[in-house]
Amino acid sequence: MAATDSVAIVHLQPGDAAAALALSTEAQWNQNEADWRFFLASGIVFGIVERDVGLIATAALLPYAQGNAWISMVLVTASRQRRGLATRLVDACIEEATRQSRTAWLDATPAGAAVYGGLGFTPTGRMLRMRHAAAMATKVPLLAGDFEELVARDGRATGFDRRAMLQELCGRDGSRLVAQGGAIALIRDGRSARHVGPLLADDAASAARLLAAIVQSENVALLTDVNGDDHGFIDNLTASGWSAERPFQRMRFGRSNVTASAPAFAGAGPEYG
Numbered sequence: 375m376a377a378t379d380s381v382a383i384v385h386l387q388p389g390d391a392a393a394a395l396a397l398s399t400e401a402q403w404n405q406n407e408a409d410w411r412f413f414l415a416s417g418i419v420f421g422i423v424e425r426d427v428g429l430i431a432t433a434a435l436l437p438y439a440q441g442n443a444w445i446s447m448v449l450v451t452a453s454r455q456r457r458g459l460a461t462r463l464v465d466a467c468i469e470e471a472t473r474q475s476r477t478a479w480l481d482a483t484p485a486g487a488a489v490y491g492g493l494g495f496t497p498t499g500r501m502l503r504m505r506h507a508a509a510m511a512t513k514v515p516l517l518a519g520d521f522e523e524l525v526a527r528d529g530r531a532t533g534f535d536r537r538a539m540l541q542e543l544c545g546r547d548g549s550r551l552v553a554q555g556g557a558i559a560l561i562r563d564g565r566s567a568r569h570v571g572p573l574l575a576d577d578a579a580s581a582a583r584l585l586a587a588i589v590q591s592e593n594v595a596l597l598t599d600v601n602g603d604d605h606g607f608i609d610n611l612t613a614s615g616w617s618a619e620r621p622f623q624r625m626r627f628g629r630s631n632v633t634a635s636a637p638a639f640a641g642a643g644p645e646y647g
């Protein structure tokens with residue numbers, strides 16, 4: 375990383391993945407080094423490096439198709455919070471998104487939403503992170519899903535193409551793309567739990583059946599980020615052993631240029647949308 379002075383914003387490089395991971399781990403987030411490597415290679419990651427301390431804050435902008443971008447990995451180490459660092463870094467992301475004529479989206483934690491609201495982001499929906507404890511290892515096999523189907527259905531659910539990101543997530547060691555009864559889902563490694571999403575299905579019942587089958591086919595803790603306004607689906611998951619962990623507020627900066635034509639029952643995680 376190229377530190378200039380104690381408060382300058384720098385562009386982080388792939389070699390900064392370990393330092394960035396230390397920040398997300400401090401916040402007890404689930405991202406692993408592979409997540410950071412992808413942001414550092416495919417997006418723009420702004421950072422603040424303090425002399426003699428190292429990396430103290432980050433924010434990433436990941437370009438998506440059709441004039442969209444996702445902002446994520448907004449992190450400030452605990453001892454440097456409430457000094458305006460997140461505001462400066464997200465401002466840098468907005469400036470870059472505007473320069474590239476992109477609408478910026480993000481999924482905010484409650485603390486993050488307090489920062490972004492002041493910067494002109496508007497709420498567009500809610501997500502809810504749910505967790506399932508490790509199930510007994512029955513290891514029921516599941517059919518493999520089709521990658522092209524995932525890309526097409528994800529495109530209908532988000533309103534834009536996310537092939538490159540999905541290819542990256544599907545291609546990682548430990549990732550599984552599974553399908554059953556009109557539903558398809560991606561499961562990938564995280565730092566402390568496996569993450570399920572995107573989860574795309576014709577209806578809530580088939581989405582819930584696939585999630586139940588995934589629980590039976592994994593023997594580790596699982597996380598999934600569902601539509602926070604879909605109370606029927608959330609109740610169904612709660613009855614199946616999932617518990618609500620934390621809310622996220624989906625927010626947008628700029629005009630929406632997309633129309634989703636199908637529901638997503640779980641997203642790709644707050645960092646990817």
Ligand SMILES: CC(C)(COP(=O)(O)OP(=O)(O)OC[C@H]1O[C@@H](n2cnc3c(N)ncnc32)[C@H](O)[C@@H]1OP(=O)(O)O)[C@@H](O)C(=O)NCCC(=O)NCCS
Nearest residue numbers: 448449450455456457458459460461482483485486488489
């Ligand atoms: C959320 C986070 C990035 C904020 O970073 P920060 O550098 O402290 O934020 P800023 O100093 O730019 O805050 C700007 C304003 O946002 C609001 N704000 C920031 N953190 C807040 C919090 N925890 N609770 C309520 N309001 C908050 C305040 O209005 C603040 O202005 P003030 O300090 O003058 O009152 C930081 O707390 C953090 O890393 N948290 C853990 C990870 C996380 O939740 N990241 C956000 C992901 S979406």
